[in-house]
Amino acid sequence: MDLKIGWLYPTLMSTYGDRGNVICLQRRCQWRGIGVEIVPLDREADVSQVATVDVIVGGGAQDRQQEIVMRDLQGAKAAAMREQLAGGTPGAFTCGSPQLLGHYYEPALGQRIDGLGLLDLTTRHPGIAAPRCIGNVAFEIVAEPLATELRQLWNEPPIAIGFENHGGRTYLGKVAPLGKVLAGYGNNGEDGWEGAFYSNAIATYAHGPLLPKNPFIADWLIQTALQRKYQQPITLTKLDDSLAQQARKAMLQRLNLASLPGNA
Amino acid sequence: MQPRILPLLFAQVRQGAILVAGTNGKTTTALLLRTILAEQGWRVTHNATGANLINGLITALLADANGLGNLRTDYAILEVDENVLPLVLRDCQPRYILALNLFRDQLDRYGEVDTIGYRWREAIARLPDATTVVLNADDPTLSFLGQNLRQRVLYFGLNEPDLYLEAIPHAVDSIYCPSCGQRLNYQGVYLSHLGDYSCPQCDFQKSPLSLNSAEWGQILIGVYNKYNTLAAGLIAHDLGIERSRIDTVVANFRAAFGRAEELTVQGKKIRILLSKNPVGMNETIRAVQELKQQGKTSVVLMALNDRIPDGTDVSWIWDVDTEPLVALGGTFVVTGDRTYDLALRLNYSLEQFAGANLPNPPTLIVEPDLTEALQIALNKTPVDETLHILPTYSAMLDLRHLLTGRKIL
Numbered sequence: 001m002d003l004k005i006g007w008l009y010p011t012l013m014s015t016y017g018d019r020g021n022v023i024c025l026q027r028r029c030q031w032r033g034i035g036v037e038i039v040p041l042d043r044e045a046d047v048s049q050v051a052t053v054d055v056i057v058g059g060g061a062q063d064r065q066q067e068i069v070m071r072d073l074q075g076a077k078a079a080a081m082r083e084q085l086a087g088g089t090p091g092a093f094t095c096g097s098p099q100l101l102g103h104y105y106e107p108a109l110g111q112r113i114d115g116l117g118l119l120d121l122t123t124r125h126p127g128i129a130a131p132r133c134i135g136n137v138a139f140e141i142v143a144e145p146l147a148t149e150l151r152q153l154w155n156e157p158p159i160a161i162g163f164e165n166h167g168g169r170t171y172l173g174k175v176a177p178l179g180k181v182l183a184g185y186g187n188n189g190e191d192g193w194e195g196a197f198y199s200n201a202i203a204t205y206a207h208g209p210l211l212p213k214n215p216f217i218a219d220w221l222i223q224t225a226l227q228r229k230y231q232q233p234i235t236l237t238k239l240d241d242s243l244a245q246q247a248r249k250a251m252l253q254r255l256n257l258a259s260l261p262g263n264a
Numbered sequence: 265m266q267p268r269i270l271p272l273l274f275a276q277v278r279q280g281a282i283l284v285a286g287t288n289g290k291t292t293t294a295l296l297l298r299t300i301l302a303e304q305g306w307r308v309t310h311n312a313t314g315a316n317l318i319n320g321l322i323t324a325l326l327a328d329a330n331g332l333g334n335l336r337t338d339y340a341i342l343e344v345d346e347n348v349l350p351l352v353l354r355d356c357q358p359r360y361i362l363a364l365n366l367f368r369d370q371l372d373r374y375g376e377v378d379t380i381g382y383r384w385r386e387a388i389a390r391l392p393d394a395t396t397v398v399l400n401a402d403d404p405t406l407s408f409l410g411q412n413l414r415q416r417v418l419y420f421g422l423n424e425p426d427l428y429l430e431a432i433p434h435a436v437d438s439i440y441c442p443s444c445g446q447r448l449n450y451q452g453v454y455l456s457h458l459g460d461y462s463c464p465q466c467d468f469q470k471s472p473l474s475l476n477s478a479e480w481g482q483i484l485i486g487v488y489n490k491y492n493t494l495a496a497g498l499i500a501h502d503l504g505i506e507r508s509r510i511d512t513v514v515a516n517f518r519a520a521f522g523r524a525e526e527l528t529v530q531g532k533k534i535r536i537l538l539s540k541n542p543v544g545m546n547e548t549i550r551a552v553q554e555l556k557q558q559g560k561t562s563v564v565l566m567a568l569n570d571r572i573p574d575g576t577d578v579s580w581i582w583d584v585d586t587e588p589l590v591a592l593g594g595t596f597v598v599t600g601d602r603t604y605d606l607a608l609r610l611n612y613s614l615e616q617f618a619g620a621n622l623p624n625p626p627t628l629i630v631e632p633d634l635t636e637a638l639q640i641a642l643n644k645t646p647v648d649e650t651l652h653i654l655p656t657y658s659a660m661l662d663l664r665h666l667l668t669g670r671k672i673l
Contacts, residue, residue: 014434017580031616063378068440068445134577135576207579208579212582212612213608243607243608247605247607250603
């Protein structure tokens with residue numbers, strides 16, 4: 001078996017260690033003997049590359065870079081992305097990339113940047129003087145059927161931990177929220193929701209990076225991608241996640257969330 | 265604190281204030297420039313402890329004032345935090361502003377490199393013509409800044425293709441044209457996004473250097489310290505100090521606190537290499553890798569904290585290229601507030617970690633307690649080798665305290 005990981009704009013969208021998500025998926029495949037290829041979906045990539053990856057990973061960008069990305073992600077390339085995600089290709093979009101999947105992003109300086117409009121959400125920056133939403137974040141994933149599938153993989157409530165740092169505030173329309181904030185700001189610091197879930201695409205402000213400390217999400221992406229590709233149920237070999245468990249325990253303790261079920 | 269006190273103090277510095285800004289290298293560069301000026305007999309005020317916020321500047325200046333608040337100093341060399349620089353410039357007029365580089369650092373506090381570049385441009389544009397701006401031409405954001413200023417601008421940088429890296433590292437921020445957004449063409453990269461470049465679309469290119477870097481030696485180790493040498497040297501030379509006198513100081517220079525500083529503890533040699541952001545850590549890893557290949561070091565202690573001076577976001581460790589270092593094998597002791605984050609980073613660095621089929625497989629020792637971790641690392645270090653410690657800022661202070669306070673002896 002093998003897996004093609006599409007990495008959205010590696011040099012433009014990798015502000016907060018987001019490369020860690022790609023490394024995590026790559027290693028977890030290699031450790032299980034699953035062949036893995038990383039396909040950079042950058043400006044030089046053509047439409048067929050976008051259309052043939054099995055899982056898509058995207059990270060954060062600075063405003064200027066985000067604008068360059070949005071200028072490039074147009075036409076046939078945008079159509080291929082839409083088709084992939086609408087068709088159920090799993091993806092993890094962290095930091096800035098959820099903004100790119102939404103209707104638009106209004107930066108602190110400059111023009112509104114249109115997104116793919118795939119997720120019914122909008123983002124606006126309240127202005128350069130407004131404080132950023134910064135800090136460690138924890139949320140329980142509630143979007144279905146994702147939450148149920150993650151429980152099966154992890155045998156514990158799917159609580160994600162990470163770090164958020166965003167100036168923009170995101171407001172959801174009809175799209176399902178990814179999770180409920182336990183600690184931190186989440187989408188906008190107002191409504192208690194974090195991220196969004198559409199088809200099999202996970203969108204979240206949580207970086208850290210997201211996957212190494214939430215290995216159940218990494219395994220869900222791998223499993224879902226393989227099941228789609230090979231059209232058969234896939235059971236992944238268990239890996240030793242004791243370092244991730246210890247990192248999680250330390251953070252949940254710090255956030256006074258250690259008493260949550262499954263994290264005693 | 266009286267808000268007008270800083271401009272009042274500035275105005276009293278006889279020969280003028282020199283502000284040093286940039287993500288990496290402020291302390292080392294300021295210390296070198298201070299040493300050069302002091303060698304010429306000038307009285308120099310310097311915020312030596314790295315206290316680079318407004319209060320730190322005021323405290324440093326007041327320390328050299330008499331009871332009436334009168335300053336008795338010729339030069340003030342002030343390290344200024346990149347986010348605080350515009351605030352200082354609002355009502356203070358320095359003689360020089362030195363900008364070393366703009367890398368990704370502590371984005372959790374400050375937002376993004378582009379935003380900082382924009383704020384600097386706005387703040388410097390308002391200054392009078394008497395201020396000289398000294399910039400790193402190899403950094404596109406800073407070259408662009410200089411090309412849009414009315415003031416006199418001097419540029420330092422490298423013109424030595426022999427020092428090019430083989431590839432652009434991942435931890436890179438500005439490889440897009442600051443003028444038109446097109447991806448820049450690099451003839452070569454010296455460090456991170458510092459290099460020789462031009463824009464294929466508009467007429468933006470690297471600013472011409474005000475010196476020939478090949479004619480300059482350097483302090484300490486690493487290309488990053490060559491930049492620091494050129495920056496301090498260029499200002500000293502512009503102040504009329506002879507090259508031979510500058511070169512003497514460069515040749516005899518000793519490291520600042522935790523920056524390639526060497527100590528001996530329990531009969532073991534230790535070298536502390538402050539590693540506070542991806543670019544800094546890539547460079548310290550580069551140095552350790554070379555020593556490892558020469559068989560001079562097998563034990564590395566890495567300490568990751570997430571306190572305010574370190575930046576509270578530790579995701580940057582995933583932008584560091586740890587892979588080649590781990591692949592060389594040896595013992596890695598990890599510690600600090602975010603021990604397990606660092607352990608995960610190293611663990612994910614190899615296709616096979618445990619039982620890896622390598623001549624010298626890596627061993628990972630995870631110890632959250634700093635004192636314990638340091639003792640383990642010292643015990644593991646053979647007598648004829650040097651223990652290398654790669655800490656973040658607050659971890660460096662704690663480790664130095666342990667080492668020099670003889671707490672563990």
